[in-house]
Amino acid sequence: MKILVVGGGGREHSIACALARNPRTEIFSVMAKRNIGIALLSKKILSAKETDTAKIVGFAKETGTEYAFIGPEAPLEAGIVDALEAAGVACIGPTRAAARLETDKAFCRELMERQGIEGCPKYRVFYNTEEAGAFIRESEGDLAIKPIGLTGGKGVRIMGEQIDREGAIAYARTLGAGVVLEERLIGEEFTLQAFVDGNHLIPMPLVQDHKRAFEGDTGPNTGGMGSYSMPDHRLPFVTDGEYQKAIGIMRSIVAAIERTGQPYKGILYGQFMNTAKGPKVIEFNARFGDPEAMNVLSLLTSDLSEIVQRIVEGTLRITDAVFEQRATVCKYLVPEGYPDSPRTGLPVSIGDHPDTLLYYANIEEKNGSLSTLSSRTLAFVGKGESLEVAERAAERAASSVWGGVRHRRDIGTRTLLDKRIAHMKELR
Numbered sequence: 001m002k003i004l005v006v007g008g009g010g011r012e013h014s015i016a017c018a019l020a021r022n023p024r025t026e027i028f029s030v031m032a033k034r035n036i037g038i039a040l041l042s043k044k045i046l047s048a049k050e051t052d053t054a055k056i057v058g059f060a061k062e063t064g065t066e067y068a069f070i071g072p073e074a075p076l077e078a079g080i081v082d083a084l085e086a087a088g089v090a091c092i093g094p095t096r097a098a099a100r101l102e103t104d105k106a107f108c109r110e111l112m113e114r115q116g117i118e119g120c121p122k123y124r125v126f127y128n129t130e131e132a133g134a135f136i137r138e139s140e141g142d143l144a145i146k147p148i149g150l151t152g153g154k155g156v157r158i159m160g161e162q163i164d165r166e167g168a169i170a171y172a173r174t175l176g177a178g179v180v181l182e183e184r185l186i187g188e189e190f191t192l193q194a195f196v197d198g199n200h201l202i203p204m205p206l207v208q209d210h211k212r213a214f215e216g217d218t219g220p221n222t223g224g225m226g227s228y229s230m231p232d233h234r235l236p237f238v239t240d241g242e243y244q245k246a247i248g249i250m251r252s253i254v255a256a257i258e259r260t261g262q263p264y265k266g267i268l269y270g271q272f273m274n275t276a277k278g279p280k281v282i283e284f285n286a287r288f289g290d291p292e293a294m295n296v297l298s299l300l301t302s303d304l305s306e307i308v309q310r311i312v313e314g315t316l317r318i319t320d321a322v323f324e325q326r327a328t329v330c331k332y333l334v335p336e337g338y339p340d341s342p343r344t345g346l347p348v349s350i351g352d353h354p355d356t357l358l359y360y361a362n363i364e365e366k367n368g369s370l371s372t373l374s375s376r377t378l379a380f381v382g383k384g385e386s387l388e389v390a391e392r393a394a395e396r397a398a399s400s401v402w403g404g405v406r407h408r409r410d411i412g413t414r415t416l417l418d419k420r421i422a423h424m425k426e427l428r
Contacts, residue, residue, distance in 0.1 A: 001305055004028045004060055004089070005042075006050050006080065007071025008035040010332070010361035010379045011290035015069055016041045017359070018297040018304040025305045028063050030056050033373065037360035051078040060089045067092065067308050070266070073150055076286050077103040090312040091266070094286050098262040101253065102286040105180045106148050112281065115256040119249045119272070119281040123182040126172075132179045133169040141183060145171055148178035156221065158184060187275035187427060188237050188420050189282065191227075191292050192246050194270075195307055197316040198263035201251050205233035205299060205323055206243070207292040208420070213339055215410045222339045223376060226331040226394075226411035229295045230387060233323065236417070237424040238274055246272050246279045253284060265311055276427040291330045291379055298357050298381045299323040327387040329394040329412030332361070332379045333405040335372040346372040346404025353397035357381040370403075377405050388414060 008031025020041045029042040046059040070093030079096040100107045112120040126132035142160035159168045195202040209227040213219035257264040269285035302322045310316045335342040348370040362375035382393030391412035398407045
């Protein structure tokens, strides 16, 4: 079985690792920057932009790949799935039209409203920045200001938390292509990811990501500094009823996309805010999260290659995706100065990291030496019978790295989790 992995980040390294557990799977890869972990697992590599659909299709034909697993969002927006499938390569990832669920926030909100799907916050879409500014000025409560298109998880600004009203107006004016203004949601975020074959949806363990750059959830937003999951695959501040409601919302959005004439196949990522009134949708992503993919794929005991086949065939069963009943903690190491002014070319040395999984991301190897690039460098995932065991393993491994990198030591700690639980109790 030949599978092409598109993308070169930590998420894609975890996908490649999961696929490589099947010795009969041959992995081919496409990445703009060489990921040393993926390279070790790949039979052949194409060095190209992940949005260069013509080159990727040509590479797929040349290597005879049967399937493609699309990691990042940009190739989905560029229509990589449409191009590959037209060339006879089945894809784990939605078509360009179906991927609008992520790539066009206005489309997503309007679809949810039109189809009566639960969990949609109050929102307004503006294509005129002056009108958006006037709405912000006249609004009574705080708002989330969101660009309509892709921003790598870093484009949202929250009034009352990151910026004041005048700052929100100024920011909206910079988003000339369009802006979505939403009510500010108060609660605790969680991520629900699922395998989807167009009809069947198989949920994965719940994960909580940490976007803020610094400990204590301070600083600017990032692509994600780390994440954790619990042994029971739930989160202690999400009730059974809230969990089932989130799954119901995910199923409803898949059905809504199918009614547009574009069956949704691949990975569906739901980012939810658990509020006093239950889960609300922050956003949907049309692919695995990074770092959340590392948590769930590190627990997957099923054959990911077989899941790929079943998604393509439309025969996915709940028994096809089995996950260990263990906790995970993922800690990302990032360059000094990240995210605003990341320092590149700083040496990095990795120490002993027993009882953890290492996933490479944006790191360069030259003459046997490692150095930082401009984005997140590498990640460790610790697993354990409890959150504490998993966190200790991940922290030991992250602390063993020497060089121009740092990480958030508080991710996965009981202290931080207890704050989340107390916050939800207070809201309820």
